[in-house]
Amino acid sequence: MSIIEKFKLTGQKAYVTGGARGIGKSIATALAEVGADVAIVDTDVEEAKKTVASIKQATGTHPIAIEADVTSPEDVERMIDEIVGEFGRIDIAFNNAGICINAPAEEMTFTQWKKVIDINLTGVFLTSQAVGKVMLEQGKGTIVNTASMSAHIVNVPQPQVSYNASKAGVIQLSKSLAVEWAKKGVRVNTISPGYIGTELTLNSPDLKPLVKEWESVSPLGRIGKPEELQAIAVYLASDASSFTTGSDFVIDGAFTSI
Ligand code: NAD
Numbered sequence: 001m002s003i004i005e006k007f008k009l010t011g012q013k014a015y016v017t018g019g020a021r022g023i024g025k026s027i028a029t030a031l032a033e034v035g036a037d038v039a040i041v042d043t044d045v046e047e048a049k050k051t052v053a054s055i056k057q058a059t060g061t062h063p064i065a066i067e068a069d070v071t072s073p074e075d076v077e078r079m080i081d082e083i084v085g086e087f088g089r090i091d092i093a094f095n096n097a098g099i100c101i102n103a104p105a106e107e108m109t110f111t112q113w114k115k116v117i118d119i120n121l122t123g124v125f126l127t128s129q130a131v132g133k134v135m136l137e138q139g140k141g142t143i144v145n146t147a148s149m150s151a152h153i154v155n156v157p158q159p160q161v162s163y164n165a166s167k168a169g170v171i172q173l174s175k176s177l178a179v180e181w182a183k184k185g186v187r188v189n190t191i192s193p194g195y196i197g198t199e200l201t202l203n204s205p206d207l208k209p210l211v212k213e214w215e216s217v218s219p220l221g222r223i224g225k226p227e228e229l230q231a232i233a234v235y236l237a238s239d240a241s242s243f244t245t246g247s248d249f250v251i252d253g254a255f256t257s258i
Pocket residue numbers: 017018019020021022023024041042043044068069070071096097098099100119123146147148149192193194195196197198199200201
């Protein structure tokens with residue numbers, strides 16, 4: 001098979017959590033552009049429906065919207081059932097939903113800590129476990145979990161102990177699954193983006209004031225765009241990455257290199 005053929009996802013079935021906007025929307029769009037039918041999973045189902053409409057119009061594939069909260073085992077089970085019911089199988093899973101709450105460690109409430117860990121880490125475990133069962137039965141599948149460069153460095157000035165801990169957890173969780181499922185045809189990898197311009201960064205009251213500072217520190221002199229994560233997403237989704245499992249990909253414009 002030629003390298004071009006390996007990158008094609010024609011007829012493959014995928015889902016992206018947190019797919020309604022930002023990085024998830026960009027990844028879902030890229031998967032559809034190379035031929036996959038994608039389920040957009042999000043708590044914000046109205047936004048997910050808008051994303052479905054734009055992907056359908058742009059690609060002619062068959063995207064669907066699914067309302068689910070990744071912290072709820074019942075929602076996750078229903079979401080997987082609905083996707084399998086609609087698509088018949090799941091070849092590609094992007095567990096991408098995540099949030100950030102900034103607060104000095106000594107002031108962070110238990111509720112704030114738990115909310116971040118529940119969505120960013122437990123949500124990735126629940127979705128990986130549920131889709132893992134489907135993929136193990138199929139004997140094939142690829143899972144990509146969204147970590148962050150904050151799994152690797154503690155960036156000042158924002159204090160985000162729960163976020164950093166959750167994202168470091170996502171990497172080790174994914175490596176553990178990669179090893180457990182390696183011989184069963186299921187690959188598991190992570191992407192660790194640096195600062196990317198999305199609602200999370202550009203419109204959050206905590207983070208928005210910091211963007212200029214990040215840009216001044218960044219070796220590239222700017223933050224990234226969601227579409228700059230599309231190529232790594234398609235690579236990890238496709239057979240082009242058949243020997244790639246248990247790996248983490250830092251895409252940060254050299255931010256963690258300084
Ligand atoms: P975003 O806030 O723009 O989008 C996140 C999406 O996830 C939203 O549509 C939201 O409704 C959905 N979501 C939130 N909680 C959910 C839940 N419990 N169940 C289902 N869906 C839920 O964020 P983004 O910037 O696109 O970030 C996406 C992922 O990338 C996150 O995991 C984030 O931590 C990670 N990340 C982002 C950056 C960045 O700079 N933007 C950098 C590194 C990592």
